[in-house]
Amino acid sequence: MGRQPCCDKLGVKKGPWTAEEDKKLINFILTNGQCCWRAVPKLAGLKRCGKSCRLRWTNYLRPDLKRGLLTEAEEQLVIDLHARLGNRWSKIASKLPGRTDNEIKNHWNTHIKKKLLKMGIDPVTHESLNKQAELKDSSLSPAEPLPPQPHEVKESTEGVLNNSEDQNSSSSPDENSSGEESLLLDSICSDDSLINSLWLDETPLVEALWDSAPIAPDDNTKIDMGLVSSWEDNCAWLFDCEDFGIHDFGFNSFDEVESCPLQTIEMKEEEH
């Protein structure tokens, strides 16, 4: 028997989500939580397939998402994790709280990949392109490149950091990651046991980074995730995010929802 399509193709809307659709989806999830995605569109009154709803929620509407560009520290962490994990974007994303696999994947393809190529580093193997060319010339390179060994990856990562400094020597230190951030990253990179635990452990690494890294008062991109203790707390950001267009919805749209998370949000709003 053939596989059923994830949704009835007829009457299913595709393309960009409207504010109205977002509102419906948010209201539904805040009321009912994340349940059977297939049923969500019907119950929420959306002409979308469940898959699309899930994607929209996880990649854009989820309250615990950080928006905006990846910080230098996050970017370096992505590079290092990619060297070890490959294109396992969800794994990588799990180490960066508030970031989605899609976001990291996009950032990799549009920014980091080019950056590494510019530095002469193969974004796939994380080895120097010159080194690879030499290996090819000497016909010593295997058909399938072996996964980089920890010390090699460390070397390449440091190369990235060093090259980054070399390449951006004209830029001010403020534009690069701070020295302390680099030190933290180095400590992570050099801690093989920690890296090995990535295969099993789901604890976000950047959380640890942020906990110990000094946060500049004017740097809004660094959020102390330690303060964000619960999903309910996280929802508060919805009211501040203009990109998301929550202001278009108005608070009235949430008044209809009689859920604990929402009450928490409203209480927090009143406190402010």
Added chain:
DNA sequence: AATAGTGACAACCGCAGAGTA
């Protein structure tokens, strides 16, 4: 001002694996 080219990001598609009856 109009058009083409490019980059960035959101969204879709198909597949695989886990779970269940």
Added chain:
DNA sequence: ATACTCTGCGGTTGTCACTAT
């Protein structure tokens, strides 16, 4: 053991905004 459903993942495509000509 098998058939089926549901969810998550990674690759790819589509769309929009910006820049160059």
